[in-house]
Amino acid sequence: MSIIIAGERSGVGKTTVTLTLLASLCRRGAVVQSFKVGPDYIDPMFHQRVTGRACRNLDPVLTSESYVQQCFNRHSQGCEYGLVEGVMGLFDGIGHDTENQLPTDFGSTAHIARLLDIPVVLVIDCSRLSGSVAAIAHGYSSFDARINIIGVVLNRVGSDRHLSLLKDSLKPLNLPIIGVLRRQDNITIPDRHLGLIPSDELPELNAVIDRLADLGDSCFDWDQLLPILQSQSLPITHYPLPITHPPVKIAVARDKAFNFYYQDNLDLLQQLGAELIFWSPLSDAGLPQGVQGMYFGGGFPEVFAQQLAENTSARDAVKTAILAGMPTIAECGGLMYLCEQIIDFQGNPWSMVGVLPTSAQMGGSLTLGYRRAVALQDSLLVPVGANVYGHEFHRSRLISPPKQPLFATSRYDCEENMGFEGWSLPTLHASYVHQHWGESVEMPQQFVKQCLI
Structure with missing residues (x-):
């Protein structure tokens, strides 16, 4: 037990x-x-x-x-x-x-x-x-x-x-x-x-x-x-997800700046036929060779903003890949990395990838809680009108909000409107909302599918 x-x-x-x-x-x-x-x-x-x-x-x-x-x-x-x-x-x-x-x-x-x-x-x-x-x-x-x-x-x-x-x-x-x-x-x-x-x-x-x-x-x-x-394990039936395509190479940013991932999400990608290649935007000169998609989780890019800014070759490689149409997921800290700048707690601006026309500024207030998010447009992961349940946990805000936001968000347990957020480009899903895909397998399935195109 x-x-x-x-x-x-x-x-x-x-x-x-x-x-x-x-x-x-x-x-x-x-x-x-x-x-x-x-x-x-x-x-x-x-x-x-x-x-x-x-x-x-x-x-x-x-x-x-x-x-x-x-x-x-x-x-x-x-x-x-x-x-x-x-x-x-x-x-x-x-x-x-x-x-x-x-x-x-x-x-x-x-x-x-x-x-x-x-x-x-x-x-x-x-x-x-x-x-x-x-x-x-x-x-x-x-x-x-x-x-x-x-x-x-x-x-x-x-x-x-x-x-x-x-x-x-x-x-x-x-x-x-x-x-x-x-x-x-x-x-x-x-x-x-x-x-x-x-x-x-x-x-x-x-x-x-x-x-x-x-x-x-x-x-x-x-x-x-x-x-x-002493654990008494219960027998369960596990149904593997069908894979009908060659392995899809997905670059997953994982280092001291980006390390907020649910292990179940990574497992699901692998079960769907993804080969996860971990790399460091802090120290690697560029993306791993041959990758077909990118996944940036949350973490502490604000703590390592100077080091991220100084690695210009990695930033350029990510920007080039996204502008060329590589499917990319960016959650919270990952979203911040794709902005033009991160402005740290001391007010210092640090150049980032620059795909999103805004800057992430660190502040004193904590945004925390479960969210119900309704998709206002199609994105890499969800169709317009879809309900997504997630979680926010950050002390940054975007100086310029998206003109065409991805989500309208509210608190999970009431209808209180929390505003609009998230960016959607044709092959980019970027949001402050962290998601667990355990009951939403269609989202990683859609990601892997787009990586094959």
Whole structure:
């Protein structure tokens, strides 16, 4: 059986607890499959760095309930343990959707726990409480009878005396303490404007993982934990997608500037007959030879804007390819790269590819949330009138909006208009909206088809 690591709210240490468990299990030689609830790119990078296996996102908002179940079952095959990291607080979802009659916690960690029928370990930040821990634990464990909270992890415990008070308070609940993590000042992962700094930018990460494994060996009650962690994979039928064409070479930008990709999207392209060739707009002189399409994911081009600007040969190669009609997908950071400039947080302008007649300016406000996007015109991926569900997560804005926008966007859970965005050229789809193609296979199919023309 797998477990979900949930928090009583954001910031309680779910990621630290999850990475600690993963590091300790992998040190024991276990094969562990990890998952992440919600639209997250960075936490899965850390999971993969620890386990050596691609972490999978479980998001019924971007995909569907059935896809979440299929994804979990498929990738749990052949693994000894399964571990799901939750999102925000246990019951935090997108809110009530009257039109579709969705529950108030749709897309939450609790929703995923019910869908997968797996137990929950609740992480509680104990740094500013003692006896109140019992009220928190009791409230969460009794709020929804369908959720099986099998124990708690007490995080940021200050002293032996503090731990004693916490244990005494929890004793009447008969709720097992699965783990105790003290305040670990020497185990930190730095962050910046969009969250944790991605794993590829942290040369000291291996040492941090070793310290997490040491911590995991001692802080968890393994006698309680191991019996419930063992994964029970469910048999599923996998239908391969038909391929009737030679391999299609697609250049995927992947380096420190561009690394926000759902692994399922990359898998789908390969299943559709694509040969993915990874390259770096930061350091490669040009595109890989013989490619027939390009895919630019999100990431942090603003952090590496000077280096991107200085690699003029790569920028010229991308611009030439797009103007010559090479099918191209650009999401968020990829869109920014295709603009004339990126203006960084200090106000410095850096030249980019220049296909889109606008500049991306970094700002202080965060644009974040699920989106319903209606296509206002045909694009490389979607026909006019199509409904697309995605997610935005950026601190930049375009100085000049598109004159003929690709999408009219609204919040997922209400009709609140969020405006217009996205660029569509005959063979270019560029948008701030990140998409997961798990339930929208027609989009990568259309991309691959255009790459063959």
